[in-house]
Amino acid sequence: MxxxxxxxxxxxxxxxxLTGPATAWTSNEHPIGFEATQLVPSWTARTPPGGWIEVELRARTASGSLTKWYVMGRWSEHGAPRTSVPGQGDGDGDVAVDTFVARRPVAAYQVRVTARGAGARVAALGVMASAVPQRPSVPSPSGTGDAVDLAVPRHSQHEHSGHHPEWDGGGANWCGPASVAMVLGFWGRGPGDGDLTWVGAGDPHPVVDHAARHTYDSSYQGTGNWPFNVAYAGRYGLAGFVTRLRSALELEAFVRAGIPVIASLSFKAYELPGAxxxxxxxxxxxxxxxxxxxxVVNDPAAPDDGRVRRVYPRAAFENVWLRGTGSGGIVYVLHPPEVSLPPSDGNW
Structure with a gap:
């Protein structure tokens, strides 16, 4: 067996x-229930011009000692700052852009949010704790029910090649903004025409450029910061969070609830037939x-919008998405607050 x-x-x-011009809120210490190796916070918030928030984590190791506070992001919807913070590593762990990576397993954590500037408001804050095995995954059983295919708009990142080098230059680097723009479009949300006039004429989908500009991490120098993409969607009234799913069955539960899911994965061409x-x-x-x-995916790596919709074999997709040498099943879920999530046993 x-x-x-x-x-x-x-x-x-x-x-x-959070109230006042410079206010901090600190959670109680939250036990995880197992020895975790990674922590990822995510949030939705609104900040006035000149205002921003800082999100920090500290953890209690499995041996009982308390780590320092690690800065997990400084964020403003207007930028300046919108940045991760490198160079925080010590004997307990380090911050890899958006993820606290423990050097010693942790059993509990606290989260702290500090608001700078009057009017900053955090709508939602979550923390995902996980321990990902290094063994390859195996395919889960197929779900039950008829085929389902949500009408998510299709945006190819490569139709933006060379756009805005100050925000990582479009093309191969804009899979995150293209994906977030697709999901915002599915929910009928996103920037209005007046917010897009700076993009310029002839752009196939100005909403992708807008998402890139407003998710760009100035330290990482890229648009792939997971919590920053969630926070961007929160500007338009969506709830959102980063977590790990453990099977295609869990993915399927979201899709059958009418909620498209943004997934992070890595692979060689031969590992994902059709890519x-x-x-x-x-x-x-x-x-x-x-x-x-x-x-069924909207893959922004397609060369044009017409080839974005693809079907990948379930077993191949699941193996490259879940394995511990990749993202370990990372997703971010974006949905209107009134749209209910499927039942969960604790990972969302």
């Missing part, structure tokens, strides 16, 4: 209250499932 070693994941929501490219890190939208259980 084959035993599958799944990721251990828990997700916790917090309700910070036609290799990537060390990529973002795409899971928009459906075939009757046979294969995964």
């Amino acid at each position: 084959l035993t599958v070693d799944l990721a251990r994941v828990t997700f916790r929501r917090f309700a910070p209250s 036609g490219y290799s990537t060390s890190g990529h973002i795409m939208v899971v928009a459906g499932f075939t009757a046979g259980g294969d995964v």
Whole structure:
């Protein structure tokens, strides 16, 4: 009998209250329930011009000692700052752009949010804690039910090649903004025409350029910061969070609830039939499932909008998405607050 070693994941929501021009809110210490190796916060917030928030984490190691506070991001919807903070590593762990990576397993954590500037408001804050096994994943059983295919708009990142080098230059680097723009469009949300006049005439989808500009991490020098993409969607009234899912069955539960999911994965071309490219890190939208259980995606790596919608074999997709040497099943979920999530046993 084959035993599958799944990721251990828990997700916790917090309700910070911030008032005044420079206010900090600190959670109680939250036990995880297992020895975790990674922590990822995510949030939605609104900040006035000149205002920003700082999100920090500290952890209690499995041996009982308390780490220092690590800065997980400084964020403003207007930029300046919108940045991760490198160079924080010590004997307990380090921050890899948007992820606290423990050098010693942790058993509990606290989160702290500091608001700078009157009027900053945090709508939602969550922390995902996980321990991801290094073994390759194996395919889950197919879900039950008919085929489902959500009508998510299709945006190719490559139709923006060379755009705005100050925000990482479009093309191969804009899978995150293209994916977030697709999901915002699905929900009928996003910037209005008046917010897009700076993009310029002839752009195929100005909303992608807008998303790139407003998710760009000035330290990382890229648009792939997971919490920053969630926070961007929050500007337009969507709830959102970063977590790990543990199977295509969990992905399917979201899609059958009418919620497209943005997934992070890496692979060689031969590992994902039909992709036609290799990537060390990529973002795409899971928009459906075939009757046979294969995964329907909007893959922004397609050369043009007409080829964005693709079907990837379920087993191949699941293996490259879930394995511990990749993202370990990372997703971000964006949805209107009134749209209910499927039932969960703790990872969302």
